[in-house]
Amino acid sequence: MSARRTDQIARWTVTAAAGLILLVLGYILGSVLINGLPVLSWHFLTSRSSNLGPGGGISLQIFNTLYIVIMSMLMAVPVGLGAGVYLAEYALPGRLTSLIRLATESLASVPSIVFGLFGMVVFVNAAGLGFSRLGGAATLALLNLPLIVRVSEEAIRAVPADLRHASLALGATKEQTIFSAVLPATVGRLATGVTLAAGRALGESAVLIATAGMSSPRYLTLDPLASGETLAVHLWAVNAENSLSDAARIADGTAAFLILAMLAVSLGIGWLARRLDRRLAGQG
């Protein structure tokens, strides 16, 4: 076979693979949006869900989702970033370091329902939080920790040695070097990791069903101990219970909104990261 022929076949193969992915993605997005977009009305987005009859909305679920995702990211990002810094900058190669790495990697592949049940046992029952936003957010943070640790460590390792040397040669301490020279250079990569984690948190249901619960307070409250059904859980719940005549309609609308929200989150974090990057690098 000639080199040209091989080249052609290779090109067709990878193009077909990319095309297949686009096709699947397009089909899913298309069907969700086609069914769901017509449901999205101001009324749907701003009214409460109803357990008794048709015509419910998703306002409480939107609020709960935002609340829980933000709280879980506030827990997971500092801890994950800290662990990433430790692994990349301080950990000496050895058994303990390998163990930590093995542990994070194993955690990353644990099914989310296991995290959900763990959260229920530990936070909901043992710690006495009950079905609560706090319990849900903490469990969600556990789910996302391995990802954030890994992304942080890799982002820090990707910073060129040049930059570290420059800082150390100026008489900066190791801590100053990490916080003033290395971490600011990782903003872009970290943002990618945080987006992934936030996206996963937005769409997660198995973790939250048994921790944050499947109901919402009937009034708007910031109480972290109140239960908080998120959009993804709601989507699952209306279908599972199937007691409402318009369950399918609500599910369609919720799914469409969830997808739009994910898009907004990833665009938003990207924009924020670029802005931060520019500000750190100087306005130019």
Add this chain to the structure above:
Amino acid sequence: MTTETMSLPTMVPPAREATSAAPETTRAAARGETDPEPQPAVRVRDLSVTYGTTLGIKGVDLDLPERSVTALIGPSGCGKSTFLRALNRMNELFPGVATSGEVLVRWDGRFQDIYAPGVDLVELRKRVGMVFQRPNPFPKSIVENVIYGPRRHGVTDRALLAEAAEEALRQAALWDEVKDKLNAPAAALSGGQQQRLCIARALAVRPDVVLMDEPTASLDPISTGKIEDLLGKLSKDYTIVIVTHSLQQAARVSEKTAFFLNGELVEAAPTLQMMTNPRDRRTENYVTGRFG
């Protein structure tokens, strides 16, 4: 060891031109050969550095005269950069490096061994600054780069920092080019400007000694010229040690030259003498371009 048996890298500096150009252009010549060497700012005694089992440099004795430029020359892998990095203990960032001997830096009026136990690396590197081979500005604004050192050392007063930034940028001959865009990203500067920014960044810490590891290796001839001019001015206030691949550069910028070969210091003398009348046969072979 004879030159014939050595296998040396083939990165050859155009040394033949150097020998003809050297006599007219050395600064040593401009000052007159009879000048006594200024007293040293750094004394190195029996310095050896090993990487694991590989020898980096062995048994080097060298004085670096105060407020002047000392050039370190020699073929690739001869140990000149290792020697340079031993002067601010940057070698220690590489795993498996062991150093023995003494590096005495004049520090609060007396010579102190920087390898003595209890030496504060932060204090050492405030006194002995460094400029690297490739410009390595931080991904920050121009002014943030310059004040990086003073800030880490506890200066917080905005006016003081601005003053320090201007002084350092002026010393590095970069002020006029960047004074209107101090908040622009350092990455937007040209390579030569970035390297002068790195020099300004080192100067802002107010060191006594500035180490430069082939600072023009990645620059075009015009930028190189600017930095060489700058070295002449800076040597009025700073002790400068520069590693260079180019004999002409050593001839143009330095008062003293030290020739390294296979980890040993072969010879160190006033630059003019090194270029025209070296004592050691190996130095002669190198400066006349018989190997490189």
